[in-house]
Amino acid sequence: MVLRTTTPLTEGTYTAARGAVDTALTATKIVLDGEANSYGLCRPPGHHATTDLYGGYCFFNNAAVAAHYVSSTFGTKVTVLDVDYHHGNGTQEIFYGRDDVQYVSLHGDPTRAYPYITGYADEEGTGRGRGANLNIPLPKRTEDDPYMSALDRACEAIRAFSPGLLIVSLGLDTFVTDPISDLAVTQDGFRRSGDLVRQLGLPTVVLQEGGYDVNALGTNVQAWLHGLAATKN
Ligand SMILES: [Zn+2]
Numbered sequence: 001m002v003l004r005t006t007t008p009l010t011e012g013t014y015t016a017a018r019g020a021v022d023t024a025l026t027a028t029k030i031v032l033d034g035e036a037n038s039y040g041l042c043r044p045p046g047h048h049a050t051t052d053l054y055g056g057y058c059f060f061n062n063a064a065v066a067a068h069y070v071s072s073t074f075g076t077k078v079t080v081l082d083v084d085y086h087h088g089n090g091t092q093e094i095f096y097g098r099d100d101v102q103y104v105s106l107h108g109d110p111t112r113a114y115p116y117i118t119g120y121a122d123e124e125g126t127g128r129g130r131g132a133n134l135n136i137p138l139p140k141r142t143e144d145d146p147y148m149s150a151l152d153r154a155c156e157a158i159r160a161f162s163p164g165l166l167i168v169s170l171g172l173d174t175f176v177t178d179p180i181s182d183l184a185v186t187q188d189g190f191r192r193s194g195d196l197v198r199q200l201g202l203p204t205v206v207l208q209e210g211g212y213d214v215n216a217l218g219t220n221v222q223a224w225l226h227g228l229a230a231t232k233n
Contacts, residue, residue, distance in 0.1 A: 006055035017059035020044055024062035024207050028070060031165065031203045037228055038205050039170075039221075045209040047088030047169045048115060056086060056114060063169045063207050064094045064101075071100045076164035079104060079202075081154060083193065084171020084209040085181040087119025091169065092133060099128040102161040104154045106147070108183060109137035132161065140182045144189035147174070151196055158200060166202040172211030172220040180212050187216070187223045194227025204228060 020042040027040030046063055048056030067078040080095070082088040082105040095101040110119035125133035134157045136150050158166065172190065174183040185193075197204065206225065211217045226232065 006053075007057055007059065013059060017044055020046065020062050021060050021065050024066045024205075025069060027207065028066040028165075028167075028205050031205050032070070032074075036203060037225075039225055040205065040207045042208050045084075045171075046207070047082055047084060047091050047171075047209050048086070049090040050093040053090070057210075058090060061090045061094060063088075063167050063209075064091050066205060066207070067091075067095070067101045067167055070165050074164075077161065078102070078165045078167060079158050079161055079163040080167045080169060081105075081158065081197070082107070082169035082171075082209070083151070083174065084169055085173035085178065085183060086114050086171065086210065087135065087137075088169055088209075089115045089118040092118055092123065092135075095129065096123075096125055096133060097127045097129040099125075099132050102132045102134075102158070102163060104134045104136075104157055106136045106138060106150050106154055108181060109139060111137075112140070113181075138183060141184045142174075143184045144186055144192065147183070147185050147189055148192055148196065151193055155196060155200055158202075163202065166197070166200060166204045168197065168204060168206045169209045170206050170221070170224060171209035172213075172217055172224070175211070175213050175216060175220055177216065178211070178213045187220055190220050190223040191227040194224040195230070196227075198228050198230060
């Protein structure tokens, strides 16, 4: 296998990347042990790491490791819902031919947004995995209401797949003032997103992916989690 990369390695990369995987697995264990939800602050993020390519600040695919662990250990079907601004090319690639892990993603249209090569609506999975991959590319400046409509469509697909566990790749780079992205979701939109996902009624593991308006990142994560947990901001 030729390993390809577009993300630099530095001293400490392996330790940090391995720590992020451990964080994802610990967050997953908390839910398997009976909590309704958990949140893993994974750093570095993971959804751009494929089987043979790491890029977009990602090295190991935290969400994919957790999803594969649950599916292969317990035979439980898992959905990875990816709401990061960027399409999770890594997670899609890893599960593209499988029917035990569904991948559903809302993201900036790859005709203009990283990773450019994947994330198109006609990528539906292959072989046994056909139908277990759903991409919903979004236009520039998508605001809360149309974003919620897209998320509602994603939730319909998740209900149809009927997983036993949900893993959310939570990117907050859909935020209206994110410096590297071009959607227009507000903090209230994040709360509404968490609330909509809560209505799926699934055990839910939330793992941190991107988010580059660092001054608002913490409160945006809080808003999303408050929606998920039905608690007040
Ligand atoms: Zn991103």
